[in-house]
Amino acid sequence: MFDDTISAVATAAGEGGIGIVRISGSEAVAVASQLFHSVKGKKAADLKPFQAAYGTIVDPESEVTIDEALILVMKAPHSYTREDVVEIHCHGGMVPLRRILDLTLQSGCRLAEPGEFTKRAFLNGRLDLSQAEAVMDVIRAKTDVSLRLAVNHLAGALSQQVRAMRQELLGLIAHLEAVIDFPEEDIDELGLAETRSGVSRLRHTVDQLLSTAATGRILRDGLSTVIIGKPNVGKSSLLNALVRDERAIVTDVPGTTRDTIEEYVTVRGIPLRLVDTAGIRPTADLVERIGVERARDMTSQADLIILMLDRSLPLSNEDKEVFSLLADRTAIILINKSDLPAVWDIAAISELAKEHSVLEVSVRAGIGLDKVEDEIVRLVYSGQVETGEGAFITSVRHANTLRAVQNHLQGAQSAMDANMPIDCVVIDLRSAWETLGMISGDTVGEDIIDEIFSRFCIGK
Structure with a gap:
């Protein structure tokens, strides 16, 4: 057990219906008793463990009521920290929460350090470090x-x-x-x-x-996924299709996307940090050129690269140049606009594609997107169980x-x-x-x- 008693606001910053100030330590109940006035005249010390009581929080010096509140008392060792813990549930505005926290500090508490409640739970034997x-x-x-x-x-x-x-x-x-x-x-x-x-x-x-480890990190932090290709191959349309929203501007004008656009999306339980990039091509436009360089930089840092090609137009040197960014990387190659007449077939890129998966899709028509999701799942789990059970x-x-x-x-x-x-x-x-x-x-x-x-x- 620790000698001092700590307190902190335990709910997220901002306005909300409920806010919680948490107190933990040997003096937690005594501090709460100084501040809480039950409508039935009970102090915090009079409450049974895990019994909630309704009342007000009052400044003991000025006797001004700060807010209505519920308090919950938990006695050691049956608490999160295995110490005496009191939670004060008040309205979720920053002003009442700050005022109540200040009163706990004036009454003998110390402001908790980041993670200190969980740290005490670990040091007091309630959790081991991996659980914490x-x-x-x-x-x-x-x-x-x-x-x-x-x-x-x-x-x-x-x-x-x-x-x-x-x-x-x-x-x-x-x-x-x-x-x-x-x-x-x-x-x-x-x-x-x-x-x-x-x-x-x-x-x-x-x-x-x-x-x-690789799958576990992705499931926790997200799969950094970059969509690349020359202008007008459908990169922004793919982003919008996966996000299920018109997040990126889509036009027939090449070079519409000049900077990276990032969105978080979930694909069958897998979090993706999806990045739409500027079309990679030589350009005299300064802004677009900066966007192209940024696209190359993002590609070098990505966990997964999605390369898009337009099958309705002849393969260009720009298309072939982009393949150089896939060397030794995890990538999926999407041959887009499969609903339009094709001017080349998959064999034309077989040597460039090497070991990467090649899928035919039509993003605008919604054809083949399920296969894209299947391939993402396959790459992430690599044959492991997909249920999330057990230790990852x-x-x-x-x-x-x-x-x-x-x-x-x-x-x-x-x-x-x-x-x-x-x-x-x-x-x-x-x-x-x-x-x-x-x-x-x-x-x-x-x-x-x-x-x-x-x-x-x-x-x-």
Whole structure:
């Protein structure tokens, strides 16, 4: 438990029907008792846990009523932070919320740091570190799928796998250390085979988790998708079709789009940050030239490139030049205007397309858009389950930690293959065990903990 009591506004900034000021710490109930006047004459200290009471918040010095409010008292350890917690539910304007927060600070609270309520929940043992990180993933979820992933992590889907791996590592370490402590007992081939099998099994589990990292990051942060091509091939029409709104201006005049246009769209649960770019072509127009350069820059940073071609017009050098931007990149090639007479067929670009998927569509006629969505889903999931169930690695920190674990396990495997002393194997296995603990927070340093929670919003 902490010595001080903290408070903060726990709801988003701006006007709303309800706003919440949250107080946590040993003096939370005492502070609320100074400010809250129940219509039935009860103080916060008189309320039963999880019993809401209606009344007013009053400035104890001036005796001026600030706002009507409900308060909810939660006693330790049955609260979010495992401390005494009081929530004051008032009207959602910034003025009453700020005034009530100021009163809590004048009554002995300290303003909470970003993420400090969740940090206390972690340090008090209610959540492990991966679950605490999942709290922000829940708040920032962009789709139902990303929300489901975050909720699974909050419920402990990743934590359970990490604990199971650490427990298995501990068993291997204990077995080998017993051999070291009792050298007169030679390690038998069966014991060594079990250790090899255990390390191999753990490496496979880590590989499986790491294989979800790219998909997990996309489901959490969104797939950066850039639409490119020469002018008038249908890039803006595709953006409008996916957004289901007339977001970009569409005309028959080449060069209508001179700057990038960005929109967020959800494709079957996958969040896309969709960018429509200026048509790539040589131009003397200064503004359009800047737009073309920006299109090239956005393409170099994108997770997915959608290249559009117009099948109703002959292939030009401009079309072929754009293919150079696809080298070693994830891309989909769309042959647009399939409802018009074709002047070339897919074979004409087979060498340029290489391994990329090629789809025939007519954006204006709405033909083939379902195939585009199918291909996006296929690229994102790469054969993995699409339900969002189980543990997906959504954090760069978790992915880097698992790569370090894999290196330690590889070291243990190599030490056994080289018939090195058992001590060397134990060192690598113990390093893997300690590194895994960084995901759950069991072995993480205070500086990393502070850095993680600093990214949270105040009041959470």
